[in-house]
Amino acid sequence: MDQSVAVQETLAEGEYCIIAVQGMLCEGDSRQSRLLGLVRHRLEHGGQEYALFLYTHRRMAITGDDVSLDQIVPVSRDFSLEEVSPDGELYILGSDVTVQLDTSELSLVFQLPFGSHTRMFLQEVARACPGFDPATQNPEFQWLSPYRCTELEPELRESQTQRRWNSAAGGSNFDDSRPNGKGLLGDQGSWGQDKPENVFTRQNKSKSDFTNMVRSSTITVSDKAHILSMQKFGLRDTIVKSHLIQKEEDYTYIQNFRFFVGTYNVNGQSPKECLQPWLSDGIQAPDVYCVGFQELDLSKEAFFFHDTPKEEEWFKAVTDALHPDAKYAKVKLIRLVGIMLLLYVKQEHAAYITEVEAETVGTGIMGRMGNKGGVAIRFRFHNTSICVVNSHLAAHTEEYERRNQDYRDICSRMQFCQIDSSLPPLTINKHDVILWLGDLNYRIEELDVEKVKKLIEEKAFQTLYAYDQLKSQVAAKAVFEGFTEGQLTFQPTYKYDTGSDDWDTSEKCRAPAWCDRVLWKGKNITQLSYQSHMALKTSDHKPVSSVFDIGVRVVNEELYRKTLEEIVRSLDKMENANIPSVSLSKREFCFQNVKYMHLQVESFTIHNGQVPCQFEFINKPDEESYCKQWLNANPSRGFLLPDSYIEIELELFVNKTTATKLNSGEDKIEDILVLHLERGKDYFLSVSGNYLPSCFGSPIHTLCYMREPILDLPLETVRELTLMPVQTEDDGSQLEKPMEIPKELWMMVDYLYRNAVQQEDLFQQPGLRSEFEHIRDCLDTGMIDNLSANNHSVAEALLLFLESLPEPVICYSTYHNCLECSGNYTASKQVISTLPTFHKNVFNYLMAFLQELLKNSAKNHLDENILASIFGSLLLRSPAGHQKLEMAEKKKAQEFIHQFLCNSP
Amino acid sequence: MKTIEVDGIKVRIQIWDTAGQERYQTITKQYYRRAQGIFLVYDISSERSYQHIMKWVSDVDEYAPEGVQKILIGNKADEEQKRQVGREQGQQLAKEYGMDFYETSACTNLNIKESFTRLTELVLQAHRKELDGLQTRASNELALAELEEDEGKPEGPANSSKTCWC
Ligand SMILES: Nc1nc2c(ncn2[C@@H]2O[C@H](COP(=O)(O)OP(=O)(O)O)[C@@H](O)[C@H]2O)c(=O)[nH]1
């Protein structure tokens, strides 16, 4: 029954009861019925809040008058409702679901009825729980205030409630009180659950022999995380599952099991006789018992309160009459008012019963109530899915259409939850085997009562069967399509005078009819018997039984494992095959004798495999670029189609920025590049080599201390001298007496002085790259006599030399001073005099040389402005580095140099 | 990627094979951070590779996350005739560092599955708390890093001997 309607009637406008469930509030030994309604409130500014409303009620709640509000529990951050195993007890299949409701203020335990409705309720509650995103607002629950006065015993609860809400609003401890982290792991899904090894068989300590139970598959992991995660089944698991289903025949075989199916309309009576003649006499112990009753209890109480002592009485009567040669476990009992279905299996099969679900569908008054309708239990036995339905269809001879309709309603409305809630619910027809029993209420038509009784007396059941409504309705495909029924070789089971085998003598004097029937649908089903049991006289119906051999798919564990492994392996393989992978023609690169401003290139090829891939050189951890500054990969990223390749060039080029550290040994030609494939692996490339030190990039004072050509010096000496601090004064210490200016500078200036003072456009024409290398080598090896180059090349080398000085001629620290006194020659000279000796020497030397050039301006067309502008930006370099100089600064630097060109020293 | 089953739990493991060469160390160390389990592999036909294990252990201790699980592997067990490191030596070393020990062969598949399963088991145990309550249902992704002591042999198609168990 949907009791949310009753709850809804108690709510204010704008609040909605999503789902309600009736359960028992357990406090110590006391059990009180409560109606639990999950109520949603929409907030004005969007968003919603939830609370659990707990009601006492006076019967099965139908209207708002039947319920009164007992307590409200806001679904706050610290709210949790989780399934617990009662006192460490074992799961008993079909038993109530015990849940614990916790907030920071209270802790309540409820027993909720077993089944999908409860599960739906738990899922809805889980969904209502506020997220853990700290960015979302904590619920405030202001909308609950009006209800508070209607809660019972307000004086008692007032303070407690207040506190509760305060804390809920604070939502302080939401992050540690809930095991939400598990959700992540749970998300990975749940596979292999179809396998018997994942079904836990547990010995129950309870007295009854009949409760040795199978664990329900419905909620195996009772925490909320799992309930939530059921929504998101991993794609991979779904694939594995579907492969397993496809290959089922590879790892299963058919084995027959004996099923007993019985149906008995007991006309509201209590058991008065032993049921053995019906359930166990004259047969071998069946593997499975499916026993159905109708009209268990005809009282109004049963109808409204959903509760009847008859359930227990008949359950016990059946249990006592099961075959004595075997021990049975009750798998499930499901009842809708008077329609009850019991499922037992031999104990040894319990472990192979999984995914048990039970549902009811009422088709009675208002098309919903439970006086007519059906109940069903579905389960998986080994690898075969089985659904057993017990139905009590509409009565009265002429109502066969109504019966057909009831059948269709049961088929369409009977929906079982799936473990994977993203899948649509299971229906009866989706099962391998369907056993349908019950008081189907189809009558015998067209013949009058006397004729019917006469045919029965003659045992002319075949003749009589021709007038059976079920037969004709099935033939007309109006009902039970695809179902089979065995031959009726027994007399109609309705209607007798209670306590006798006499036909109904009451006023109504009903014609006899085969009301009680058993049908089946599915493969590998053999009916062994189909009979009624006249010996039982408790009711106006006789019970019917049928025994079947049903071929069930049983898993061969070893083959199952093998198949599963194959599937998993092939999926892994597929996945691995989809990881991009390349081969590299070369992974180690050696650059020998690297020289200043000499480009060296090494190339390699990336050959792609079968998966399109994107590659990129990535930064090593803690580094800002993928390689050292003197290196460059071209291209450094790209995309490769399957089977294609690309050539990558590694370009090595040492310039003024990187030379000094290579001279000093602070840096080396050594690097590792990480070539990363998107979604794939990283390849390491190693770069090595050696650098030949050069005067280019060496500090002025270092060069002054190098009396030998730089390449004649041991590397160690070069390093030491390069690292030596700039000295203001030559302290004439331990070192060899330094030269006044770098000899390399002298060599270039001297060359120009000798060859190029009259050279037109000196310093304005580019040199030749090849000649630069020659000049560099001459300078670095001291083979100055070999120097023969174009004047422009030497002039350019001189400029490059000045540019490569790590500390400019006018030291960085003096830069601003110079700009400030530019225009004031005396002050400017003063500033120059503060430079470190070698720098001062170089400056004066250069100025003298430039003045010499100006003397030949008639030939070389140079003037002060040209030279000042060229040398200004080389001799005076802003400590701010590469940043573009402002025009004004540039001007001032030129002006500064200009003064020295116009005035004699 | 590989899926194996431990205690009825399906576990997906991601395997990284790091370069063993010394010069890559500064980089490979960074990869340790993402590992939950580590194989330390030496070559039973190389005394030198065995001796390097100690350095690997200390690197792992320094760079791998707390609680990372380690297993010592002596590989190339098929090369009995070239053996330079005794089985007991391997066991002894493993004992010293409190590791499990296997001699394996990528060629004959000896103990390959076993050692992977064992390491996965150890990782799962170490994460037992997170797994509680999820029991048989979880299929987790774990990252195992494989460290191999490199013998400086060129990597190449020869590597295919390893794929026989994949
Ligand atoms: N005989 C034998 N050779 C192996 C075994 N495992 C690897 N190898 C070979 O050893 C060489 C190096 O293997 P590789 O995987 O590149 O080692 P890594 O440098 O540690 O990655 C290759 O030639 C492999 O074929 C094994 O178990 N037995």
Ligand SMILES: [Mg+2]
């Ligand atoms: Mg390798």
